Amino acid sequence: MSVDPRPELQYLKPAEHGGPDLAELNELGLSPDLILDFSTCINPFGPPPGWRKVLRSLPVEFYPDSDSTQLRRRLASKLGLSGERVLVGAGSVELLRLTTLSFLSPGDLVLIPQPTFGEYEMASRLAGARVLKVRGREEDDFRFDVEQLAHLLRRHRPRMIFLCNPNNPTGQYLKRQEVEVLLEASPESLLVLDEAYISFVRDPWPSLDLLNRGHVLILRSLTKDFSLAGVRLGYALASEKGISVLRRVQPPWSVNVVAQKLGLLALERDDWLEGCRRKLWREQVFLKRGISRLGFQVLPSKAHFFLVRVGRATRFRKLLLQRGILVRDCTSFGLPDHIRLSPRSRSHNRRLLLALSELREAL
Ligand SMILES: Cc1ncc(COP(=O)(O)O)c(C=O)c1O
Known part of the structure; x- marks a missing residue:
């Protein structure tokens, strides 16, 4: 059978x-x-020199702390947020999947401006969602058309919208006012703001206060910043309620001991x-x-x-x-x-x- x-x-x-x-x-x-x-x-x-030596003394025989408590708390205090608004994951890709599994039901609509990171569509479809894609024009260097996106948000009221900022693969970076236009056009949609590459933008605008609106979830990647692609480390920031849902969906022991330790070291190495x-x-x-x-x-x-x-x-x-x-x-x-x-x-x-x-x- x-x-x-x-x-x-x-x-x-x-x-x-x-x-x-x-x-x-x-x-x-x-x-x-x-x-x-x-x-x-x-x-x-x-990664900074000396980190490889740290690996020798890690307690690999024990399960890691499922809550990444120390790392989560340090991250939260560095960002000026409560620990309940932070979730550490095995790369931001894990957090992306937790997000769609937690907030999308089969048949829900997701708006994904293109061209962009392929995992948004993948995660949305895994959750059984429908995907609406709209492309930036070549004559605008593939920049997202904010007015067009706002129009689509008002018209279709999708359950979720993904914004990669700066965007992969174009490197285009939406201004804060532009993201605010989209937030205002979509009070019922969860706006997932993927800031995986924010550390590499020269003059980034502060985005954390957008979390106070309640329908924003921010993703970031320590994988990119500290060259830890083989270790997998990212974090999600959202409302306490949002994070508590992701936490329930996350598999236990997801962030291994190496990632937790190197994450703590990374926070000291601005x-x-x-x-x-x-x-x-x-x-x-x-x-x-x-x-x-x-x-x-x-x-x-x-x-x-x-x-x-x-x-x-x-x-x-x-x-x-x-x-x-x-x-x-x-x-x-x-x-x-x-x-x-x-x-x-x-x-x-x-x-x-x-x-x-x-x-x-x-x-
Ligand atoms: C826009 C974007 N977000 C997230 C990721 C995944 O990052 P991580 O290694 O933290 O899972 C990538 C990786 O290519 C990416 O391009």
């Missing part, structure tokens, strides 16, 4: 992400250690993050200038990563990969002519520029 899954899962495909595909590298005879990865947007400078941020901005300017000089169109971005128009992105990515350089083909975002790049160190960025100039000649 076979048991069918829920019908809405039948045609669900995993969202695509940057990062190396080991099977593909294998096929091309490339070693993962020798690949320069410009395709993910995490801090490329690694200096490290600030240093990395400055280097990244410098490298972003260097890279953008170099790429523009080669004649490629570089799109504006308020984050460290940015889009480049290359034409036939899938082929372009493959050609770069053969030269040991990995970039994000944006076809899965609905942008088949664009790649997304996230700067690395100066020497790595120089290698990327060299590979791009060789390709420019060859194409």
Whole structure:
């Protein structure tokens, strides 16, 4: 006898992400250690020195504290919020799924401005929701059209709206007034504000007081800030009621002992993050200038990563990969002519520029 899954899962495909595909590298005879990865947007400078040593003394034989109590409290006091308004998760992706499972019922409508992070649609569909997508126009560099979104919110009254700010993959950053327009247009919708990359915006506006409106949930990622992609660490901020629901839905022991410990250390290292941020901005300017000089169109971005128009992105990515350089083909975002790049160190960025100039000649 076979048991069918829920019908809405039948045609669900995993969202695509940057990062190396080991099977593909294998096929091309490339070693993962020798690949320069410009395709993910995490801090490329690694965690602070000394953190690896800490791992040796961790109590891995015990279950972790399901509430991440110490980390949650420290985070809350740093942000000036009560501990009941904070939930720590195994990356913001876990918190995203908890959010849709907690607040969406089958058939509910979710508004997802495009192009954006594919996991919003995935999480919404997993909860059985319907998804309404609306795209920013190419002539506006794919920026979300706030007036159009406000109109759709008033007209369709979706249960939830996702806003990635700054947006992945464009790096476009909505102003506070624009987010407020959307909040006012949707008093009955939960606005999920994904600030996974907020640490890499040069002049971010303060968003935490938006939580007082009751229908806002903010997601952030320590994974990106401190280069902990292999550890998985993020947090959600919302009303006490909202967080208490997510907490009930979260599996026990979700945030492991390594993540909790490194999270506590991260909260003491604003200096490290600030240093990395400055280097990244410098490298972003260097890279953008170099790429523009080669004649490629570089799109504006308020984050460290940015889009480049290359034409036939899938082929372009493959050609770069053969030269040991990995970039994000944006076809899965609905942008088949664009790649997304996230700067690395100066020497790595120089290698990327060299590979791009060789390709420019060859194409
Ligand atoms: C916009 C956005 N939000 C969340 C995430 C996931 O972050 P985490 O590693 O904290 O789960 C990503 C990862 O690519 C992302 O691009």
